[in-house]
Amino acid sequence: MDLARKRVQISNNRGRVNGWTSHDRVFGICTAVDGVARSGVAGKLLTADSDDSSRT
Structure with a gap:
């Protein structure tokens, strides 16, 4: 997870990024x-109870 850039790494169901x-x-x-x-x-x-006010 890259919080600074607001992004996440994605992978497939075989473990490959x-x-x-x-x-x-x-x-x-x-x-x-x-x-x-x-x-x-x-x-x-x-x-x-999460604050999701940043979501649209």
Whole structure:
């Protein structure tokens, strides 16, 4: 994650990195596969009490 430039690294389902995209192009993230939580998800999810005033 590159917070200064507001972008994230994107990858495919085979573990290969495809490049970078801006935060406004991210529509969702994978949080679990077959009921097994994915590592690294903590801190990346919006919650009901999150301040999303910067989103349009």
